[in-house]
Amino acid sequence: MNKNFLIQEIIRLKKEKNVIILAHYYQDEDIQNIADFIGDSLELAKKAQNTNADIIVFAGVHFMAETAKILNPNKKVVLPDWNAGCSLADGCPPEDFKLFKEQHPDHIVVTYINCSAQIKAMSDLVCTSANAKKIIESIPAEQKIIFAPDENLGRYLQKETKRELVLWKGSCVVHEAFSLDKLIEIYNKNPTAKIAAHPESEEHILKAAHYIGSTSGIINFIKTDPAAVFIVATEAGILHELTKAVPDKTLIPAPTTDDNSCACSECAFMKMNTLEKLYLCLKNERPEMLIKDELRIQALKPIERMLELS
Numbered sequence: 001m002n003k004n005f006l007i008q009e010i011i012r013l014k015k016e017k018n019v020i021i022l023a024h025y026y027q028d029e030d031i032q033n034i035a036d037f038i039g040d041s042l043e044l045a046k047k048a049q050n051t052n053a054d055i056i057v058f059a060g061v062h063f064m065a066e067t068a069k070i071l072n073p074n075k076k077v078v079l080p081d082w083n084a085g086c087s088l089a090d091g092c093p094p095e096d097f098k099l100f101k102e103q104h105p106d107h108i109v110v111t112y113i114n115c116s117a118q119i120k121a122m123s124d125l126v127c128t129s130a131n132a133k134k135i136i137e138s139i140p141a142e143q144k145i146i147f148a149p150d151e152n153l154g155r156y157l158q159k160e161t162k163r164e165l166v167l168w169k170g171s172c173v174v175h176e177a178f179s180l181d182k183l184i185e186i187y188n189k190n191p192t193a194k195i196a197a198h199p200e201s202e203e204h205i206l207k208a209a210h211y212i213g214s215t216s217g218i219i220n221f222i223k224t225d226p227a228a229v230f231i232v233a234t235e236a237g238i239l240h241e242l243t244k245a246v247p248d249k250t251l252i253p254a255p256t257t258d259d260n261s262c263a264c265s266e267c268a269f270m271k272m273n274t275l276e277k278l279y280l281c282l283k284n285e286r287p288e289m290l291i292k293d294e295l296r297i298q299a300l301k302p303i304e305r306m307l308e309l310s
């Protein structure tokens, strides 16, 4: 379908149906350009909680639309592609996690927001990369904690908070793909550069980073730090917002281990959403996110606790 037609129709339908389009920074740039709000996972959850729109179109991945529905049972939540998953959410099946939890009965459960509603329903607290440290630090020192599903973020939190965490072995396929050798090579050619990394990245990448934070945290760091060159270790979609925000700075995507790919790391799940699918979900109001009330109420509790603490 013609791009101009899609843009005009999306704008028309948005107004007609009182819709808000929420998009993550990893979305395709056409989607970011047409969104009403772009943010990191925490900002998107907060926006979903506070909107007056009748319909939420969530341009992100499945667990994000699910979180929006958990927070808004009376609103219609639709997503461009039902199959836009996440390796972290998919790598933590509820049956296995239940057994894992049973092996650590005296632990409370903190889960990264990148997990399914079933996992959230088994959690005491949810966190995002933006507030994970604060959430862990809010828990009394003597309390034992399970952290799932991101092992890299968990390891980073152990270091930052000096707490022992029992870690689920999950990872983000995108952030695990960065190559330290190639990063060092680029850094040696740009010795004044600052390296900004997402905490889903592996420990050796985080050790090399000057700044570690959520997508919004990385954007704010690059906006405010006086350096002129930055190496960005997160999904490449973030470069769209960064290029607009700091047109005079040089942005280098952190290289991946894959010699055949482009130099940057792309999330295949996030990129399943297209402008055409966005238009169709707005027009047809499906696929629609629906969650059984019992599950929704259980999953809501740890999300609300997180939002109270954030």
Ligand code: 13P
Binding pocket: 039, 040, 041, 042, 086, 114, 128, 129, 130, 172, 198, 200, 213, 214, 215, 216
């Ligand atoms: P944030 O935008 O919260 O940093 O999350 C990154 C991510 O991988 C989302 O899936």
Ligand code: SF4
Binding pocket: 061, 085, 086, 087, 088, 089, 114, 172, 173, 174, 175, 200, 235, 267, 268, 269, 270
């Ligand atoms: Fe999941 Fe990683 Fe994609 Fe984020 S970038 S949605 S954590 S697979």
